[in-house]
Amino acid sequence: MQEHYDPRAIETAAQTFWADTRAYEVTEDPSREKFYCLSMLPYPSGALHMGHVRNYTIGDVISRYQRMQGRNVLQPMGWDAFGLPAENAAIARGIPPAKWTRDNIDHMREQLQAMGFAIDWSREFATCDPSYYVHEQRMFVRLFEQGLVYRKNSVVNWDPVDQTVLANEQVVDGRGWRSGAPVKKREIPQWFLKITDYAQELLDELDRLQGWPEAVKTMQRNWIGRSEGLEIRFDVEGAHEPLSVFTTRPDTLMGVTFVSIAAEHPLAHAAARNNPAIAAFVEQCRHGGVSEAELETQEKRGIDTGLVAIHPVSGEKLPIWVANFVLMGYGTGAVMAVPAHDQRDWEFATKYRLPKKIVIADADTADALRALGERAAVAFDPMSVALGGIAPESGSDRVGLEDRLTAFARRIEQESAFTEHGMLVNSQDFSGLDFDGALTALAEKLEADGCGARTVHWRLRDWGVSRQRYWGCPIPIIHCDRCGAVPVPEEQLPVVLPEDVAFSGVQSPLKSDPQWRNTVCPECGEPAERETDTFDTFMESSWYYARYTSPGAETQVDARADYWLPVDQYIGGIEHAILHLLYFRFYHKLLRDAGLLHSREPATNLLCQGMVVAETFYRDSELGTRDSGKRDWINPSEVNVQRNERGHVIGATLKADGLPVWIGATEKMSKSKNNGVDPQTMIDKYGADTVRLFSMFAAPPEQSLEWNEAGVEGMARFLRRFWREVTTHVSQPDHPPVDPAALNAAQKTLRRQTHETIVKVGDDIGRRHAFNTAIAALMELLNHVSKFDDVSEQGRAVRHEALQAMVLLLNPFTPHASHALWQALGHPETLIEDQPWPKAEREALLRDRVTLAVQVNGKLRGTIELAPDASREEAEMQALSEPSVARAIAGQNVRKVIVVPGKIVNIVAGEGTA
C-alpha cells in the first residue's frame, strides 16, 4: 500500500469502484428493513457551497452508518430547478434560464460525486423536467375538480416603473431592487390551494412526530395558530351588512371603545369615496411592501372613518377607524379594539386619544373589590373610581382599598394595558365572572341574539400558488370568455414550458408569446388563452421525496412508494422549519387522499442543520464619494491573521500588500460579505474525506459551523497519522488472535478503550447525531494507539483490533480512506458498508477500579479509587480518610454524606449535627 496518505489517488480509486459496482443503487426488498435517508434537494445556483457540503455530508454519514447496520438504504438526489435566480442570471448574462440551470446541474453533480456521497444516481431528476412536473399539473387539475383549488384576489408588491410583480426579496427598504422605485401594493387574481382544510390534521399530527425537533413543531403549531373564540357581528349605522370581527378575548367585549378595520376593507373603500382625507390615508397604506415583518414594524397609524358601529350588547355607538396594522389577509380584516386590555389597541388609543375602559380586574383589584362588598365588584367603574353609594362592609380600611383601585386604574391609563385574564368588572350582568364564565355567558347571549357565535380561527392562510414568473411550472388552466377558468384536460398534459426563449426580465415570455398563449377552450372549442402564471416553486419541492421512490412511474408515484415511505431521516436547514416543511406535510396528505400513498406523514425523523459561517475582513473604501462607512470585503483566503504569544488575535493583514485589514463579525457565508469558502478549492487541496471530517467535527449538526482552515489542517493531520499508524502496523509480522485471558494491564486498557469507542461512536451517530463527539472519540483512540508501543504478539493483536474498529467506525465520515485502509488490513476490495458495524464486547469493557470525585460542601477536594462494586460505606470511609478531605472538614462536624455510586461523594460539614 501507499506509504503516505494521498487523498487524490485513493478517492479516485474508491469512487471508481463504487461507480463500477453501482454500489449505492438500490431496489425494494421486502425481506430487508429499509432506511430512506433524504437531504433537501439543492437549488442549482452554479456551484456547491459549504451549506450543501454540510447538509449532504450529514446525510451521507447517516446513510452509510445505517447501511452498515444491515438496512436497505436509499439516498437519492435531485434538483430544485425552477426559481427566480435563473431569471436573474438570464437577465445578467443573456442565457436562457433552462440552459443556465442545466449547465449548473451538470457542474454540481460532478462536485457531489467528488465528495463521495453514497447516492443512488439512477433516481436523479430535475423539477424542470416535463416528465416531473406533468404529475404536479395532473394533481392540480384533480384538486381543482375536488374543489380544493380556488381563485381570489390577493395583494402583491408592484414595481410601478418596471411594471412587474416583485418577490419580497426584491423589495429593499420599500423600493424595487432594480428600479429603485417605491413599491406599491396591488391586488391581482391568484390561485390558492385549500391547505386550511387540513389545518386540524396538520396540527394534530405534530404530536405524533416524535422524531422532529420540538422547536420546529412549536413553530408549526404557532404558524397554524388554532384559536378558539367568538365571531361577533357589529351592526354599522346606515349599512346593510354587519361588520364581523373575531376575538379570543370575548371577556373584554364590554371594554370595546372602537373598531379597527384594514385599509383594504370594503367599508374603508366606502368611507374613502366621499372623504378625501380617508381616501388619502387608504392610498398611503398602499405604499410599501406586503411582507408581514414590514407591516408589523411600521408606525401604527389610523384615521376615523366617521362610520359608527353598534355595540351588540350595550348598544353603544363606537367609532370605526381604519388602521394600518390590521391585516386584510388575516381573519375578517376587522378587529374590536379594547385599549385597556390589548397592548396594540392601548398604544393606538393613547396616540389618538380614544377612551380606555377597564373591564378586567387583576387579582389585587378583585380582592379589594370583594372586600368592599358584593355590589362594588359589579358596579365598580375603575376609570372614575366611582364608589359613590357603596358602603364598605368594614369602614376603617376603605381608603386603603380605594387607593389600590386607583393605582390599578392609573397604571392602565398611563403605563400599559392589563392583558392577563381576571375578573370581569364594569360589565353589566357579566361583572364578577371569570374568563371561562364570561366566554360561556357571552356566547350564549350573542348566539341567542343572532349577532355572534363560537368559532375556531386559524392563523394559517390558504396557499397562494400563482407566481407571475416565467421560469416555473405552467399552471394548467385555460381562460375562456364563456366558460371561465377551465382546467387543461388530462390528455393534453403536460403543458410544457417553452425553454428556448429570449428573456428580458420585464415581461414573462409566456405573456409575450401569442403562439403559446392562444389556444382553444377545452369545453366550448372557442378561442381562449392559457394561464401565464406559473407555480410557486414550493409546489415542486413538496413532493420530490415521493418521486424518488418511483422512478419512471406513469403515475405520480406507484406501489414502490409504500415500501420506502415515510422518509426515515430528513435533513435540511432550519430556515425551512415552517413553510417548506408544512407544504411537504400537506402534499403528503394530498397524495394519501388521492390513494397514492398509505402513510400519514412524509418523514419520521427530522434534523435541521445550522448554517455555515466564517470570519469577515474589510477595508474602508478610500475616496468613497458617498458613505464614508462603506466597506470593501476581503475573502478570508486573502488574509493573514496575527496573534500574540498567548494566541490572542491582535490583527490581520492582506497577503497581497502586508498592510492591515479590519476584522469584522463572524457571519453566514455570503457573496455580500465575501466570506465564502469554495468547497472545490478545499477538496482539491485536502481531499473530500478531510472536508467531510472537518464539517462534521467543527460543531454539532444543529449549530452554526465556523469554517476555519487551520481546523481543516487539523483533520488532515489526523488522517495522515491514522494512515501512518495502519501502514506501520501492517508492516509488522502476523499475529495470533486476541486472547483476553493472556492480556497484561496495558493491553487490557487499550482493548477497553477500543470497545468503549465502539459503544460511544455507535451511540453518537445512531442515536444522538453528535458527529463531532464521535470523531473526538476516534481521535482519542488514535492517541491511545500511538502511545501504545507494545510489539509483542498480543500487543499487535490488540492494536489490530483497535485499528480495524477505527477503519469501520470512521467509514461513514471518511469512506474513501476507510475503503483503502480496509484493504490494507488484509481484506479484499469490497464494499465496506457490507461489513457489519463493530460490536462491543461486554467483558472487554469491565474496569478494575473506578474513580469518584469527593466534595466537601459541594466543592471538589479530591478523588478516590474504588472497586466498581464497592459499597457506600467503603466509599464514605475512604473519602473521609483522604488527606485533602480531612483538611477541609477539620474542626467541623460531618452532618451528612451523599454517595452517588460511581460518580461522587459529597460531605456536608459545618456546625451542628446531622
Add this chain to the structure above:
RNA sequence: GCGAAAGUGGCGGAACUGGCAGACGCGCUGGAUUUAGGUUCCAGUGGGGCAACCCAUGCGGGUUCGAGUCCCGCCUUUCGCACCA
C-alpha cells in the same frame, strides 16, 4: 412587531438523566528531529496566587448537599414571518 433558538478558555466546541467545568481540535509557549519545510514528534496551556487555596459557563435573583444544566427577571445574537430557496 410576532414566533423559535443560542450565549462556556485566545478560538471551534465537550460535559447526554442536576454529580470532577473545559474532552477533542485549532491557536499559542518551550524543546527535539530534519539539508530544508506551512513536515513530524515530546511537554505545557482558563484566570489569580504560583503554596494552601480563591475566582470562573452573558447579567441579576432563586431552588438544591450539589447548578453550565432546573425556576424567575433582564441583556445580546441568530433564524422565520407566507413571492428567496
